[in-house]
Amino acid sequence: xxxxxxxxxxxxxxxxxxxxxxxxxxxxxxxxxxxxxxxxxxxxxxxxxxxxxxxxxxxxxxxxxxxxxxxxxxxxxxxxxxxxxxxxxxxxxxxxxxxxxxxxxxxxxxxxxxxx
Amino acid sequence: xxxxxxxxxxxxxxxxxxxxxxxxxxxxxxxxxxxxxxxxxxxxxxxxxxxxxxxxxxxxxxxxxxxxxxxxxxxxxxxxxxxxxxxxxxxxxxxxxxxxxxxxxxxxxxxxxxx
Numbered sequence: 001x002x003x004x005x006x007x008x009x010x011x012x013x014x015x016x017x018x019x020x021x022x023x024x025x026x027x028x029x030x031x032x033x034x035x036x037x038x039x040x041x042x043x044x045x046x047x048x049x050x051x052x053x054x055x056x057x058x059x060x061x062x063x064x065x066x067x068x069x070x071x072x073x074x075x076x077x078x079x080x081x082x083x084x085x086x087x088x089x090x091x092x093x094x095x096x097x098x099x100x101x102x103x104x105x106x107x108x109x110x111x112x113x114x115x116x
Numbered sequence: 117x118x119x120x121x122x123x124x125x126x127x128x129x130x131x132x133x134x135x136x137x138x139x140x141x142x143x144x145x146x147x148x149x150x151x152x153x154x155x156x157x158x159x160x161x162x163x164x165x166x167x168x169x170x171x172x173x174x175x176x177x178x179x180x181x182x183x184x185x186x187x188x189x190x191x192x193x194x195x196x197x198x199x200x201x202x203x204x205x206x207x208x209x210x211x212x213x214x215x216x217x218x219x220x221x222x223x224x225x226x227x228x229x230x231x
Contacts, residue, residue: 004159006159033218033219035219035221040223041223041224042120042205042221042222042223042224043160043205043219043221044221045218045219045220048218056218059218091159091160093160093219104150104162104165105162105219106162107152107159107160107161108159109157109158109159110158110159
């Protein structure tokens with residue numbers, strides 16, 4: 001039973017380039033969350049998506065960042081015109097579509113983004 | 117807004133020592149509380165959780181009790197092993213009842229266990 005799959009594990013970009021991070025949720029999960037972890041910090045929520053819908057993007061920077069979770073395929077976190085401050089580990093988590101409150105989120109191994 | 121505060125690390129212990137990692141929270145509703153563990157180079161794994169006051173979460177010898185009166189969820193283990201070396205994150209879910217909410221994390225506490 002595959003867990004949350006993120007790719008790539010490591011991504012290197014130069015300033016001004018675009019970064020695309022992919023996340024395939026666990027089988028049967030329809031909720032996806034993206035978090036960012038800066039060095040020596042905890043994870044910060046960015047965005048919560050269900051299939052074809054953004055439910056909560058209160059943690060997303062207003063510019064350059066976007067996320068999608070299409071009907072088919074993985075969720076994508078896209079960062080345009082990257083800057084050094086975007087260097088971080090980006091984690092995706094998923095949870096099932098379930099009426100029971102507070103189902104735990106299952107995390108992927110993250111994508112470590114380095115900006116040169 | 118809601119927040120989580122946990123003790124700063126790093127924490128270094130000898131094998132078989134007793135572990136406590138303090139965690140306190142601030143929340144307006146009735147959050148669920150979680151401990152996650154992160155091994156080097158990996159993502160977070162759920163260690164244990166508690167969804168209401170006085171609940172005790174436990175797993176792999178770790179336990180934590182949801183204390184509403186002190187707004188705390190301290191992690192404890194009676195006898196740590198070298199394999200417990202990792203970063204531990206306390207977290208809360210900021211939605212009560214109903215739908216899944218996003219998680220609010222503490223900054224993490226790095227634990228190193230020496231043989």
